[in-house]
Amino acid sequence: MKQGLSLRVSQHLALTPQLQQSIRLLQLSTLELAQEVEQMLGDNPFLEVVPEEAPREEFGLSHADTLPPEAEREEAALEAAAPDTPAAGAIDATSPEAADWEGDGSIELVPDDGEWGGEAPARRRDSDGEGGADAIDLACGHESLPDHLHRQALALRLAAEDRAALRFLIESLDDDGYLEDSPEALAAALAPGDPEQQEELVHRFTVALRLLQHLDPAGVGARSLAECLQLQLQARREEGADPAACDTALAICGQPMDLLARRDVRRLAQLCRLAEPDIRAGMALISRLEPKPGRRFADVERNIVVPDVLVSPAGPGNPFRFRVQLNPDVLPRLRVHDAYAGALRAHRGEGHQALQQRLQEARWFIKNIQQRFDTILRVSTAIVERQKNFFVHGELAMRPLVLREIADELGLHESTISRVTTAKYMATPLGTFELKYFFGSALGTETGGNASSTAVRALIRQLVAAEDAARPLSDSRISEMLKEQGIECARRTVAKYREALRIAPANLRKAL
Structure with a gap:
């Protein structure tokens, strides 16, 4: 093999650390971004939160005049290479033209007053003049299921052993209020290899389980869905409900649950030896029960959604004009620490290069956050x-839209829009x-146009809501009705959309 030298010219795209950080911040959710900001504040001494009384211009690269020439050149090169920078001719949310962009169905862009990191608007006050409690405060003050049960257990006069057994069972419940393990399994886990102690524990747990199943909410402490429904029916009978309907419902709960799920009235009537009207009355009573007693005690804080963008009508005069702005509550208010940056410029000693790099990281972090919210707004x-x-007009007026349309309009890549x-x-x-x-595929129409899949799903929901309960619409019939309105939608597509909307099949809707 002969050795030699050759010269080759090639081009390749290399992502700088700044671009990688920009892409990573762009795909984070609001909560993940808040965690990232907290972590960066703890790691980088040059980064700080803007105080409430600080002017708004201090957010972002307000210290750009302190950048060294090489940092300015690197910043300019990054801006030229960044794929998410606004395209030529695109409307910038911070430009004067954006605030006065009008036309047919125009949109008024209203970014936060001042520059990035401006103070959030005052909290809305209620009629008493007090600050309204937000959803997070209400969620944090919500009572959990174990706390609710422990509070009721305090009113019971029990021996120390029974009180401890009841407390153990309460702590063993899952989020839905079910006891997954039997008293025997719990006793075996607490006293392995000791039959006498296990027997004593089983007795204590059995007594405590009866007490637990009489606490509020009804059905708590059940070990299966059937037992949960039976406990609630017994509680309703004690409260004065119709005894005949309760007995029928209890008989239904004693049968396999799959028959109840399928609404098989005929089979249930045979097994329970009751008339079909009585079975339907019992099933109607069961449908009003709660299959998950712990549902109302769930931790709702994890289900809170904080919007990133706020859309509101621009005025009552023009219903097609909307105001689009970022949610000021999610905008991080950051700046470069003045004292530390000034000390770094004045003293050039050992470790100056490392500190200069951390300062540059803080500036890039602020800039990437600003670019993130700019892109979200656009x-x-x-x-x-x-x-x-x-x-x-609502869901029925939704247009087909794909990522490529927005990407081409803004001069961005589809992955960025995603x-x-x-x-x-x-x-x-x-x-x-x-x-x-707001993105959905297109379905063909007889006129040659397209209908959004979101609008078709809304139309299916509307058709099912208006159907005759005694003669529900089948998927084939819904497909025919859509074709009558000019929308080409196959039966299997209707079935897919119906399942996505959590609408039961025609046979189950008829039983309901």
């Missing part, structure tokens, strides 16, 4: 412009929706 504005009929629309939410007069909700 994408949200484009979505509202494309789907303005949705904000006026990152922006994932785990980002928009608060609208019709509710709070994920940005991905």
Whole structure:
């Protein structure tokens, strides 16, 4: 093999650490971004939170005049290479033209007053003049199921052993209020290899279980769905409900649960030896029970959605004009620490290069956060412009929309639009929706146009809601009705949309 030298010219794209951080911040949700900001505040001494009384101009690269020439050149090169920078001719949320952009169905862009990191608007006050409690405060003050049961157990006069057994069972419940393990299994886990102690524990747990199943809410401490329903029916009978209906419902709960799930009235009537009208009355009573007694004690804080973008009508005069702005409550208010940055410029000793790098990291972090919210605002504005009929007429007016349309309009890549629309939410007069909700595939129509899959799902829900309960619409019939309205939708597509809407099949809806 002969050795030699050759010269080759090639081009390749290399992502700098700054670009990698920008992409990573873009795909984070609001809660994940808050955690990232907290971590960066703890790691980087040059980064600090803007105090409440600080001017708003201090957010972002307000200290750009202190950048060294090489940092300025690196910043300019990154801005030129960044794929998420606004395209030429695109409307910037911070430009004067954006605030006065009008036209047919125009949208008014209203970024936060001042620069990034401006103070959030005052909290809305209730009629008493006190600050209204937000959802997080209410969620944090919500009583959990174990606390609710422990509070009731304090009113019971029990021996120390029975009180300890009841407390152990309460702590063994799952989030739905069910006791997954039997008293025998719990006793075997506490006293392995000791039959006498296990027998004593089983007795204590059996007594405590009876006490637990008489506490509020009804059905707590059940070990199966059938037992949970039976406990609630017994409680209703004690409260004065119709004894005949309760007896029928108890008989139904004694049968296999799959028959109840299928609404098999005929089979249940044979097994329970009752008339079909009585079975239907018992099933109606069961449908009003709670299959998960611990549902209302669930921790709702983890289900709170904080919108990133707020959409509101711009005025009553023009219903097609909307105001799009970022949620000021989610904007991090950051700046570079003045004292530390000044000390670093004045003293050039050992470790100066490492500290200069940390200072540059703080500046890039602030800039990438600003770019993240700029991109979210631009994408949200484009979505509202494309789907303005949705904000006026609802789901039935939703247009087909794919990521490529927004990407081509803003001069961004589809992957960037995908990152922006994932785990980002928009608060609208019709509710709070994920940005991905406004994207949907297209279904053909007889006129040669397209209908959004979201609009078709809304139309299916509307047709099912207006159907005759005695003669529910089948998937084939719904497909025919859609074709009569000019929408080409196959039966299997209707079935897929119906399942996505959690609508039962026609046979189950008829039984209901």
